[in-house]
Amino acid sequence: MERSHECAELARQREQDRQARYYNRKVRQRREFRPGDLVWVHNPPRGRTATKFVHQWMGPLRVVEPAGYENHVLERMDKTGKKETVIAHESFMVSYHYPTSLLEQVAKDVDDQLADEDQRERPQSGATAATPARATAPTAGRVTNLSGAKRNRATVASTSLQNDERGLLVERRRRRRRNRAGQYALGYELVPRGDVAHWTTGDAHLWRTKDGRTTDRWVSVNEYERFFSDGRVVEYPSDEEVV
Numbered sequence: 001m002e003r004s005h006e007c008a009e010l011a012r013q014r015e016q017d018r019q020a021r022y023y024n025r026k027v028r029q030r031r032e033f034r035p036g037d038l039v040w041v042h043n044p045p046r047g048r049t050a051t052k053f054v055h056q057w058m059g060p061l062r063v064v065e066p067a068g069y070e071n072h073v074l075e076r077m078d079k080t081g082k083k084e085t086v087i088a089h090e091s092f093m094v095s096y097h098y099p100t101s102l103l104e105q106v107a108k109d110v111d112d113q114l115a116d117e118d119q120r121e122r123p124q125s126g127a128t129a130a131t132p133a134r135a136t137a138p139t140a141g142r143v144t145n146l147s148g149a150k151r152n153r154a155t156v157a158s159t160s161l162q163n164d165e166r167g168l169l170v171e172r173r174r175r176r177r178r179n180r181a182g183q184y185a186l187g188y189e190l191v192p193r194g195d196v197a198h199w200t201t202g203d204a205h206l207w208r209t210k211d212g213r214t215t216d217r218w219v220s221v222n223e224y225e226r227f228f229s230d231g232r233v234v235e236y237p238s239d240e241e242v243v
Contacts, residue, residue, distance in 0.1 A: 031071055037063045038096035041074065043182045055235045058181065060096045061086070067221050071186065086181045087221065167201035168193040168234050169227055172216065188224045191216040191232070201232070 033039065040059040061074040071091045075083055136149045169190040195212055196204040209215050219227070227233050 012164045033063050033090065033093060035063050035065055039063060039074070040094045040096055041086070041181075041183065042092045042094070057094075061088075067186065069186070071184075073221070084181070086179060087185045088181050088183045092183065103148075164194040165198050167196070167199040167203065168231055169232050170235070171233060175218075186221050187218045188221075189216055189218050190224070190227070190233070 014140050038060045040057045041061055043058040061076045064073040064075050067073050067087050071087050072093065074088055075088050170193055172189045175187050177187060179185045192207045192214055196207050207214060207217060
């Protein structure tokens, strides 16, 4: 019992220290990114190909628009003129006009924060579930508080769904995955409602398998925004929301 109390107290102290570092750094740097701003994005080496020669900073990138949960949609143009769009959390971003001599220290701060979070996310002996309070702690693009953040969606009756032509979709869950640029991107799993054969939206084929069965899909933030604006993302009375 005493050992359990010691572990709990140690975990509480580490969480308080981490939050203090996060908020103190954010207030000190006063990060306020607006569309059109040029930024550097920290690109920590990952995987088997990670070496000290990998560029730690990617840029310059232009801020396109906010993506929610302190994330921003960024656009980068390579030497061939091809544009690449990524989503990055504010904790990975630094103004393009930031002194280059200090970028190494900023990268070290971010890496230390990621290492601390990885250590805290490892399951402890005897633990059966993650602590719910962690969902409310801001982290470097890894944890997004989804409770209470969902938008109000229309609720539809199940009796009229089978022959509905509007192409209604239900959000089942969300996830954050690392893309090719090494940044975390938010995705949404959408489930079609009714028979897609009756849809007049022109995208019914995207929600079918090769053998003709209806299937769900993971979509990007931009695609989800388009579906939501068209009124196609709805609530369904018989389903529970999974976060």
